Amino acid sequence: MSVLFVNAHSGMTEALFDQAEAEGKLRRVRQRDLTAAHFAEASGLITTMYLDQVGFLQHGESIQALLGRGGRWIFSGHMLRPPIPSLGIYVPLADPRRSDFALTRLSEHPIFAGIDQKALELNRGVAGFYGRGHNPMPQDATAINGLGPQNLPIDWDWVRPDGGCIFSHAGNDFWHNGDDVALHQVLADRAVAWAAGDRDR
Amino acid sequence: MSILAVHPGTFYHIESLEAPRYAGMFDRLVRPEDLQDVRLEDFRVVLIPCRTPAERMIAHAAQLRAYLDQGGTVIATGENDWAHYLPAIRFTPQETNWWWWLTPGADLGVQITAPGHALFKRLTRDDLSWHMHGWFDVPDGAEVLAVNESGRPILYIDTVTTNGRMILTSLDPFYHHGSHFMPATTRFLDGFLGWMREDLDR
Numbered sequence: 470m471s472v473l474f475v476n477a478h479s480g481m482t483e484a485l486f487d488q489a490e491a492e493g494k495l496r497r498v499r500q501r502d503l504t505a506a507h508f509a510e511a512s513g514l515i516t517t518m519y520l521d522q523v524g525f526l527q528h529g530e531s532i533q534a535l536l537g538r539g540g541r542w543i544f545s546g547h548m549l550r551p552p553i554p555s556l557g558i559y560v561p562l563a564d565p566r567r568s569d570f571a572l573t574r575l576s577e578h579p580i581f582a583g584i585d586q587k588a589l590e591l592n593r594g595v596a597g598f599y600g601r602g603h604n605p606m607p608q609d610a611t612a613i614n615g616l617g618p619q620n621l622p623i624d625w626d627w628v629r630p631d632g633g634c635i636f637s638h639a640g641n642d643f644w645h646n647g648d649d650v651a652l653h654q655v656l657a658d659r660a661v662a663w664a665a666g667d668r669d670r
Numbered sequence: 671m672s673i674l675a676v677h678p679g680t681f682y683h684i685e686s687l688e689a690p691r692y693a694g695m696f697d698r699l700v701r702p703e704d705l706q707d708v709r710l711e712d713f714r715v716v717l718i719p720c721r722t723p724a725e726r727m728i729a730h731a732a733q734l735r736a737y738l739d740q741g742g743t744v745i746a747t748g749e750n751d752w753a754h755y756l757p758a759i760r761f762t763p764q765e766t767n768w769w770w771w772l773t774p775g776a777d778l779g780v781q782i783t784a785p786g787h788a789l790f791k792r793l794t795r796d797d798l799s800w801h802m803h804g805w806f807d808v809p810d811g812a813e814v815l816a817v818n819e820s821g822r823p824i825l826y827i828d829t830v831t832t833n834g835r836m837i838l839t840s841l842d843p844f845y846h847h848g849s850h851f852m853p854a855t856t857r858f859l860d861g862f863l864g865w866m867r868e869d870l871d872r
Contacts (some may be wrong), residue, residue: 522680522684524679525679549679549684561850
C-alpha cells in the first residue's frame, strides 16, 4: 500500500514527491479522478493547500474508513470545510505583527526531528509564509509548533479515539517553507514516511 | 438575481466568496461543474475568480460565449488560463518578482491609464500594486484601465469581441485576500467588488 497524494484540479504537480512516487511509496491522483477505491488502497493520505475542500466533502466516509483502520492524514492548508467530524474551522490572526509570526517547537515530532523550526520561519527574510493562523485542535491533540507569543497551534497531530492520526498544518504547504531547498525535500520525504506509518509518532 | 460567482472550492475561494466581508457581493455561487444547470442570462455579471482551473471551465466555453453574445458581462481575474474558455484572450506570462517591495523606494510600476473611469473613484494605483503575472494583447477598441511597468495591459474591458462585456485582469486578488496575505488585494476587492455591484449590476 502507498500514500495517496491528492493533486489539485489544476494538474499542478509537486516535484518534491517525484522520487517517493517513483519508489512506489506514493500515488498521486488528481482530485477529479478520486474514487473510494483510491482511499481503500492507501495506507495514508496527503492533501495540500490547493485542495478543493468543497469537492472533497464527498469523500468523508472514505477518509473515516482510512483513518479507522489506522491510516494517517496530513492536511496542509486552512481548514474551512471539514470532511469529517471533530475538526474545527481555521482561525486567522487578526492584524498580525511580525512577532505574531514567530514559530516555536512545542513538541517533538518525527517530521521535524532535528530541524530548527526557526529555519522555516522566514522566506528571504520575510515572515508569515509558514502560516497566519491555526486550525483549532481537537481535544487530546498534541501541539507540535506554536505561532506567535500565544503559541497558537499552527501544527498539531491527533491520535483519534476512533483510529488513525491526523497531522494538521495551517498555512502554505510546510514542505515549501524556509530558504533551505534541501530542507524542503527532507520535509516532503518525512511527510510521506509519516503518512505511510513508517515513522514513529 | 444579478451577480453569479464561480466557486472552485479551494480555501482562498471559500474565504473570498463566502466570508462576511464580500458574501453580500454575490447573489449566487456555483461550482464550475454545475454551470450548465444555471441560466446565465438571469445574471448581470458572471465572475470567475483567480485560480479557477481551466479544465473545469472548458466544457462551458460555448455557454459563456452565448451569454456574452446576448449582452452579459464576464469578469475574470488572474492566474487563470482564460483563453481556454473565453474569446480573444492573448496573454503573455511574465516572471513574477515577489520581492520587489523589499527594496526601499521600489515601485512595481503599475500605471492607471484611464483615471477618469468610475472604477478609479474607488481604487488608487497602490491598490493595484502587489505582483505582476503577465500582460494581455488586447483587441482593437478594448478599453485599457491599467498597465504594467512596460506599458502592457493588465486590466481591460473588451466590448468589441462580443455583444457583451469582458473585464479581464492578470491581477490575482481573490487568491491573496483569501489567504489573508496581501492588504492591497483586500483594498482592491473592496473597491472593485463595490464597483461591480453598484455600476455593473444595473
